[in-house]
Amino acid sequence: MSLKCxxxxxxxxxxKQFNNISQSFLQFLDKRMETExxxxxxxxxxxxxxxxRAPLNIAKDMILTVLGTTAAGATAEGCxxxxxxxxxxxxxxxxxxxxxGGRIPAHxxxxxxxxxxxxxxxCDATAPGLHIGSSAVPTALAASELKGGCxxxxxxxxxxxxxxxxxxxxxxxxxxxxxxxxxxxxxxxxTVVASKLLGLNFTExxxxxxxxxxxxxxxxxxxxxGSLAVRVIQGWVSQAGITCAQLARLGVTGPKNFLEGIYGYxxxxxxxxxxxDIVAGDLGERFELKKxxxxxxxxxxxxxxxxxxxxxxxxxxxxxxxGIIRIDIAVRPxxxxxxGHPFEIGDNPRVNAQFSTQYCIANALLRKTSKLCxxxxxxxxxxxxMELVKKVHVTxxxxxxxxxxxxxxxxxxxxxxxxxxxxxxxAPGFPGNPLSEQEQEExxxxxxxxxxxxxxxxxxxxxxxxxxxxxxLEDVRVLIPLLLV
Numbered sequence: 001m002s003l004k005c006x007x008x009x010x011x012x013x014x015x016k017q018f019n020n021i022s023q024s025f026l027q028f029l030d031k032r033m034e035t036e037x038x039x040x041x042x043x044x045x046x047x048x049x050x051x052x053r054a055p056l057n058i059a060k061d062m063i064l065t066v067l068g069t070t071a072a073g074a075t076a077e078g079c080x081x082x083x084x085x086x087x088x089x090x091x092x093x094x095x096x097x098x099x100x101g102g103r104i105p106a107h108x109x110x111x112x113x114x115x116x117x118x119x120x121x122x123c124d125a126t127a128p129g130l131h132i133g134s135s136a137v138p139t140a141l142a143a144s145e146l147k148g149g150c151x152x153x154x155x156x157x158x159x160x161x162x163x164x165x166x167x168x169x170x171x172x173x174x175x176x177x178x179x180x181x182x183x184x185x186x187x188x189x190x191t192v193v194a195s196k197l198l199g200l201n202f203t204e205x206x207x208x209x210x211x212x213x214x215x216x217x218x219x220x221x222x223x224x225x226g227s228l229a230v231r232v233i234q235g236w237v238s239q240a241g242i243t244c245a246q247l248a249r250l251g252v253t254g255p256k257n258f259l260e261g262i263y264g265y266x267x268x269x270x271x272x273x274x275x276x277d278i279v280a281g282d283l284g285e286r287f288e289l290k291k292x293x294x295x296x297x298x299x300x301x302x303x304x305x306x307x308x309x310x311x312x313x314x315x316x317x318x319x320x321x322x323g324i325i326r327i328d329i330a331v332r333p334x335x336x337x338x339x340g341h342p343f344e345i346g347d348n349p350r351v352n353a354q355f356s357t358q359y360c361i362a363n364a365l366l367r368k369t370s371k372l373c374x375x376x377x378x379x380x381x382x383x384x385x386m387e388l389v390k391k392v393h394v395t396x397x398x399x400x401x402x403x404x405x406x407x408x409x410x411x412x413x414x415x416x417x418x419x420x421x422x423x424x425x426x427a428p429g430f431p432g433n434p435l436s437e438q439e440q441e442e443x444x445x446x447x448x449x450x451x452x453x454x455x456x457x458x459x460x461x462x463x464x465x466x467x468x469x470x471x472x473l474e475d476v477r478v479l480i481p482l483l484l485v
Contacts, residue, residue, distance in 0.1 A: 068447030073119030110238035113138035143197035152473030162192035183218020190241025210254020336396035362388035
C-alpha cells in the first residue's frame with residue numbers, strides 16, 4: 001500500500017472511531033436531557049381540553065387574587081415613580097400599564113405590573129417562598145396584547161402549565177439556602193406562559209427556558225432587610241419571561257441541558273439532589289400546583305399562621321390587649337430566619353411590618369383582624385402597637401419543621417394568671433385548608449376597597465364574573481379596560 005493510501009486509510013479509520021465516540025456522546029446527552037424533553041413535550045402538547053377542573057379553578061383564583069393585589073398595590077411606595085420613569089422611556093406601545101394606563105413595551109409593562117401585584121405581599125405563594133401569580137398573570141396579559149388577542153381557554157391553559165412547571169421545579173429551603181425562590185424558580189412560570197401564548201414551537205420553547213435558566217437569581221436578604229427589592233425581583237421575573245420568549249422566537253438559543261447539565265439548574269440550585277420522577281413524572285395526571293397557597297392575611301407567608309393562631313385564641317378565650325402579660329410563639333427555624341427577628345419600623349414600615357411575626361401578632365391582638373390598611377405607616381407606628389410588640393417573644397423550634405410548612409405553638413399569659421396554649425399546623429389558604437370561593441372574593445374586595453386609585457364598583461363586579469367564567473371569553477383583553485382608573 002502506498003504512503004498516500006495508508007494516510008487515507010488511517011483518516012477513514014479515525015473518522016469512524018470519532019463518529020462512534022460522537023454518537024455515544026450524543027446518546028449520553030440525549031439521555032441526560034430526558035427530563036427537559038418530558039417537560040417540553042408536556043408544555044407544547046397540552047391544550048385546555050386536557051386539563052381537569054381542579055387546576056383550572058386554582059388558575060382562576062390566582063387571576064382574581066393578582067388583579068386585586070395589582071389594584072391595591074398600584075400606588076405603593078415607588079410604584080408611581082416607576083410608572084413615570086417607564087412612560088418617559090417610551091418605546092413601542094405593546095402592552096398596558098394596569099390601573100395607571102398607557103401602553104409601553106411589553107417587557108416594561110410586565111415589570112411594573114408585577115411590581116404592583118407583589119407590592120403589598122397579599123398575592124399567592126408556594127412554600128418555601130415562591131410567588132408565581134404576580135409574574136405569571138401580568139405576563140399572560142401582556143402576551144395576550146402582544147399576540148393581538150387570546151381566548152380565555154388559552155389563557156387558562158398557559159397559566160396552569162406555567163404554574164405546574166414552576167411548582168415542580170421548586171426546591172427545598174435547604175437547597176435555596178437564602179436564594180429567593182421567586183427569582184430562582186418563578187422565571188420558568190413566566191417563560192412558559194409567554195412561550196405558550198406567543199405560539200412558540202417545541203424548539204423555540206426549549207430555547208426560551210434555557211435562556212430563562214440564565215436569569216435565575218435573587219436573595220432573601222431583600223426580605224429580611226425590608227427593601228423594595230422584594231417586589232422588584234418579581235418584576236424582573238416577568239420581564240425575563242417575556243424577553244426570553246421573544247429572543248427564542250428570533251432564533252437565539254439557550255442551553256438545551258439547562259436542568260440536568262453538569263452546570264444546570266439541578267446542580268447549581270438543587271445541589272445535585274433531585275428526583276426526575278417528581279419533576280417530570282405523571283405529567284397531566286398529578287398536578288403539583290395544588291400546593292399553591294392563597295393568603296387570608298396581607299403579610300409574609302411565614303407570619304400567616306401566627307396571625308391565625310392569635311386570632312383564634314382571641315375568639316376562643318375573649319382575650320383583650322390590656323389583659324396580656326406575655327405571648328410566646330415558637331415557629332419553624334426557616335420562618336424565624338425570615339420573619340422572627342425583632343421588629344423595627346425602619347425606612348420601610350410596611351415591608352418591615354409584613355415580614356415581622358411580632359408586629360403581625362400585635363396587630364391582630366389590637367385590631368381583632370388583619371387588613372391591608374393595618375400595614376400603612378400610620379398604623380405601624382401606633383404607640384399602642386409598639387407596646388404590644390414588646391410582649392411578643394418569638395423563638396425557633398426545629399421540631400416544628402416535621403409538623404408542616406405552617407406550624408406554630410403559641411402561649412399567652414394573662415394578667416389574671418391564666419395561661420392559654422394553641423398549636424396550629426395548617427393555616428387557612430394553604431394546601432389541605434383552602435379558602436372558600438367567598439373568602440377568595442372577600443380577598444379581592446379587601447384589595448379594591450384599600451386601593452388609593454380604586455376601581456369603579458361596577459368594574460370590580462364585572463371582573464369577578466369574567467374571571468369565574470374565563471373559559472367562555474373569546475378575548476381576555478376585555479379585562480384590561482376594567483383595570484384602568
